[in-house]
Amino acid sequence: MYRESVLDTRHYTDTLFSFTTTRPPSFRFRSGEFVMIGLETDGKPLLRAYSIASPNWADTLEFFSIKVPNGPLTSRLQKVKEGDEIIMNKKPTGTLVLDALLPGKTLYLISTGTGIAPFASIIRDPETYERYERVILTHSCRWVAELQYGFDLMKVIEEDETLREIVGDRLTHFTSVTREDYIHTGRITKLIDDDTLFKEVGEAPWSPDKDRVMICGSTAMIKDVSEACERHGLVEGSNSRPAHFVVEKAFVG
Numbered sequence: 001m002y003r004e005s006v007l008d009t010r011h012y013t014d015t016l017f018s019f020t021t022t023r024p025p026s027f028r029f030r031s032g033e034f035v036m037i038g039l040e041t042d043g044k045p046l047l048r049a050y051s052i053a054s055p056n057w058a059d060t061l062e063f064f065s066i067k068v069p070n071g072p073l074t075s076r077l078q079k080v081k082e083g084d085e086i087i088m089n090k091k092p093t094g095t096l097v098l099d100a101l102l103p104g105k106t107l108y109l110i111s112t113g114t115g116i117a118p119f120a121s122i123i124r125d126p127e128t129y130e131r132y133e134r135v136i137l138t139h140s141c142r143w144v145a146e147l148q149y150g151f152d153l154m155k156v157i158e159e160d161e162t163l164r165e166i167v168g169d170r171l172t173h174f175t176s177v178t179r180e181d182y183i184h185t186g187r188i189t190k191l192i193d194d195d196t197l198f199k200e201v202g203e204a205p206w207s208p209d210k211d212r213v214m215i216c217g218s219t220a221m222i223k224d225v226s227e228a229c230e231r232h233g234l235v236e237g238s239n240s241r242p243a244h245f246v247v248e249k250a251f252v253g
């Protein structure tokens, strides 16, 4: 188990926060993977799976978390501050990795809530732009305030000269909310089914010859977006059998 120091925390809403930690020099991961992290309580490790939100070239690690009322880990983790220690398993893993997809033209990253975390890593990885002409990140939440992590992430990319040069105009951030008025309202499944998403980003609906999709959100969201992929003829892939789309649950706890 690694023991790392918290460097910074940021609170977005009363249910969402992010934090950065030191990175062990020997720790390697592929953008989009998750790792077990947590706190030691009474000498025992309390761990949950968290997607790594930072890109694999960064010196620090970043995580984006929900605050679960009375959640065994997050009720304590939300209180960490600079200098506190977190523990981390040595082996990252996951299916939301570029290697689990066949080559294609456009990569869609479909997220709800904290499901944006693995994609925060993938959209900052230069390899993503070597493999795809265009990257479309969708983030849907209940409330507008919950979209803030994604807006800040876009700003980080715009303000980083190297990333800005690599990404150029090839990354599109599409947002929607389901419980208040906004430019796009409705679940991402509805916005896929009625072609709003495709019209807004100026692309034809999904097809297996050009589009690849990664999905991260709740169990129900993954099921429904997977079915939408299948209706467009896309086939689910994995590390050992790359195909057109891959899924992973956004971790909570």
Ligand code: A2P
Residues within 6 Å of the ligand: 112, 113, 140, 141, 142, 143, 177, 178, 179, 187, 188, 189, 217, 218, 220, 221, 222, 224, 225
């Ligand atoms: P809704 O407000 O209609 O439930 P959650 O925090 O529950 O995971 O929800 C995050 C976002 O995902 C919300 O906007 C929610 O919409 C949406 N959502 C929940 N279930 C699904 C689903 N099966 N398919 C698509 N979007 C979903």
